[in-house]
Amino acid sequence: MYREAVVANGQMFANFDKYLSMRDLYFPYVGQYNHLGGNKNHLILYVDGELSYLDRGWEKKFSYKKDALITDIKAVNYDLGIELNINDMIHKYMPVYIRKIKIKNMRETKRDVKIFFYHDFRLNETAIGNTALYHPDLKGVVHYRESTYLFISICPEISEYTINKKENSSIFEVEKGKLSFNPIARGDIDSAVSYNVSLDGKGEEEFYYHIVAGHSFDDLEEKLIKLRADTTEHFVEETEIYWKAWLNERKEIKRSISDDIKDLYDRSLLIIKAHMDKNGAIIASADSSIFHRFNKDHYAYSWPRDNSFIVMALDRAGYGHATKRFFEFSVKTLTKKGYFLQKYLPDGSFGSSWHPWIDVKGNPQLPIQEDETALVIWALFSHYQETKDVEFIDRIYNQLVRPAAYFMMNYRDKKTGLPKPSYDPWEERRGVGTYTCSTVYAGLISASKLAHLTGNLDEAKKFKEVSEEVREGILKHLYDEKEGRFIRMLYRDSSGKLKKDKVVDASLLAVFFTGLLPADDYRVVNTVNAIKEKLWINEGIQGLARFENDDYHRLNDKYPGNPWIITTMWLADWYIAMDKIDEALELLNWVTERQSQAGLLAEQYNPETGDPISVTPLTWSHAGFCYTVQNLNKKLYEMGL
Missing domain, CATH: 2.70.98.10 (Beta-galactosidase; Chain A, domain 5)
Structure with missing residues (x-):
């Protein structure tokens, strides 16, 4: 329940x-x-x-x-x-x-x-x-x-x-x-x-x-x-x-945005705040009803990935003073080798995991999702952009930015320039993913800018050069000319042969939202068109699924998966960047229709009935909605509307 x-x-x-x-x-x-x-x-x-x-x-x-x-x-x-x-x-x-x-x-x-x-x-x-x-x-x-x-x-x-x-x-x-x-x-x-x-x-x-x-x-x-x-x-x-x-500390949202959207925006900020521990962890959800459906585990963990998207929304809302604690928590939880593990308990200890430390042949492998390391650094630069607190950046640069950036720089394939394999954002499959590589690009670019801010000019140059190598590798190896779009990932099968995973995945929108390519680049447009064709749910309540044949709480084979808030908001962000305001508003209104009586947003929804599925509330869902509202707000200012 x-x-x-x-x-x-x-x-x-x-x-x-x-x-x-x-x-x-x-x-x-x-x-x-x-x-x-x-x-x-x-x-x-x-x-x-x-x-x-x-x-x-x-x-x-x-x-x-x-x-x-x-x-x-x-x-x-x-x-x-x-x-x-x-x-x-x-x-x-x-x-x-x-x-x-x-x-x-x-x-x-x-x-x-x-x-x-x-x-x-x-x-x-x-x-x-x-x-x-x-x-x-x-x-x-x-x-x-x-x-x-x-x-x-x-x-x-x-x-x-x-x-x-x-x-x-x-x-x-x-x-x-x-x-x-x-x-x-x-x-x-x-x-x-x-x-x-x-x-x-x-x-x-x-x-x-x-x-x-x-x-x-x-x-x-x-x-x-x-x-x-x-x-x-x-x-x-x-x-x-x-x-x-x-709540009165938040930055102003334009009056031209509807009251329904603004009301849920305000409620979402409060719900996000509720899930922030005083020591810096931000938990995904405190809803224990998932316990018996999630292998006797729950969502009451601090995922660096979720938290990065969450603090970027909070920073842009005007709560930079509150997000500092998350970055201090990140300093505490970053391994000495410069990467984050899958998830953490609020006291900073390593949470439960299903990622093995060896591969099928018994060889050692890092049980990580590298996007989590990259996104924290990207979020930190976003924090600086909103707060201009260079003193804070200078204080944690050596403890957080430098080790994470060197890890991202070195954890790469020398031939392709791409990051080595890690798990995807949905924590289900391992390979060299377009989404993950795009976040590493964003993380390294951000590390370069943070290095420059703190006077580490040689490192700034080095991180930028590597980020460009990653970008070139993505465009060369992860864009499929035959398919006319980006693929989900490269992986090796049981025989060691390199394969292409061409499943359409909403996380491919990362090639746009990380800044790897502009929204109107033909490769982005082609990929978005494939996402809409394969993942948009045309019946029932509609919305965007995560990827083709997503089995997590899937209702039946009639649908590619269940609609998620965060994926639907990623699509709305692209519409905003393309000046398609009506399409973006339609998706924002779709979210307001999904909220509970008290304004809570679930992780995903039954595509036929609209009932919440999995946990309610999911902090990332609220943050994703806020981030899109902020993008719309900025765009309306730019357009003079």
């Missing part, structure tokens, strides 16, 4: 499903560790003796408060005569999750209502050795394991609570409408708390539910002293003010 809303603050992150249940809770990093892992933290009502889960009989509308990463959710049950208005948020800098609830009685008669909050935590991603207890001094329930502590309370106060082993689950007590005040349990456990209220006819009441994260009882107590001294109302107020101020 995909996610309907997210809230975060750089060290704490929460996801919610369509039943208002919290499904993912990360702390102390955004993306690490998930203390729910998809388990439901239910919200359950007991109205005049009648139990009501929010998955039955409730009409729900998801949105966010304007210009803030604070949910604005309405849930109505006409049979019960109850309305809920909910605001979820995480404090602007403290790991304090707050759910503000206003409950309304829609009937003329008095009602007795119990609102239960059920917790199914797996602290540090395990059910082993968890403990939960009622803490009389703190006046709430504490779940803890090792140095992870979660404190649960209600303001003004908890009415009832219980803590149990899962074999005697707390949900059984919830379903009976009364909690037993059991004070402690350990192992595989759960808990529940309630707030009990009597509502007069047409009456309403407002209260707050909290989860405070910390590393010890003392740590929790210090946070609670501040929360209670400042008041929850103040925490809510200052968090909303912060988000509005943060």
Whole structure:
């Protein structure tokens, strides 16, 4: 089940499903560790003796408060005569999750209502050795394991609570409408708390539910002293003010661009910000619903590729101060040999991988996607173009640019001048790809310009010369005259014979968006025409697939694959460069039609129904949309429109 809303603050992150249940809770990093892992933290009502889960009989509308990463959710049950208005948020800098609830009685008669909050935590991603207890001094329930502590309370106060082993689950007590005040349990456990209220006819009441994260009882107590001294109302107020101020820093988008596009642009910036850890990692998605469909893994990793596209969009939006941390994270994660590995956890450790370190014959090979190394350097030069912060560039040049550039310069075939084999952007096949080679060209050109900025003139000349060799190699070996377009890659078969992979792939648009060739070059135009012919989905919701016969979550053989946001936006970028504004607007509007109620974008979509597939939200999807809006904005200024 995909996610309907997210809230975060750089060290704490929460996801919610369509039943208002919290499904993912990360702390102390955004993306690490998930203390729910998809388990439901239910919200359950007991109205005049009648139990009501929010998955039955409730009409729900998801949105966010304007210009803030604070949910604005309405849930109505006409049979019960109850309305809920909910605001979820995480404090602007403290790991304090707050759910503000206003409950309304829609009937003329008095009602007795119990609102239960059920917790199914797996602290540090395990059910082993968890403990939960009622803490009389703190006046709430504490779940803890090792140095992870979660404190649960209600303001003004908890009415009832219980803590149990899962074999005697707390949900059984919830379903009976009364909690037993059991004070402690350990192992595989759960808990529940309630707030009990009597509502007069047409009456309403407002209260707050909290989860405070910390590393010890003392740590929790210090946070609670501040929360209670400042008041929850103040925490809510200052968090909303912060988000509005943060979003107000963005650069202006032209008024001639529609409100629908601008609204999703603003929402996308906030969603991107939510996925940024305070230490610099940017996770692809915190949606753990992919776990059981993705070989018991997930997307809560920091991919240098995704992150590069993301920070370029943020830099161009005016958030250069925020993206610095990503480049500092890159310094930390770059190997001493000058390349990035596949993906990283938010603490900087190497993430899970499926790329082998030997080939089919047992020979050593680098398990890398070289575009990830190249794109970080390209993104860094883009960062400089937007910020003009040469001091920052000078500070990290020796640690990041120089080793990465020398790696790209040396990891090449001497005969062709092209990079040696690595994995493609979709992480599925290994070879010498047009996309990857184009990004290496962009990375080396950027390294040359950064070297010149920092006074390393010999290196600037050297990197530029090599970039031209790569460019010449691409045009000579990866453009197929017979096909009249670029091919996906060169690879060697099991016998060692060099082969051409002629599958049409949307990533071939890199020959344009990396600056290798202008948009109107005949070789680019021919390639784009092939992409549109083979990958555009003409039926259903339309959109652009990744490549021919893409099997990842593929609906059926009728379609080349599912439509993706990022590929569709790459095509829109080309339309903009070609001054085809109407075609680009059509694709941007296609994206706005794909957003969820609250403005979230998935990785890909069912081509027939338009339902989200894979994870929601995907940070790169939001960044791709923002980048295209920025391209359109720039083009409209140039055209005087």
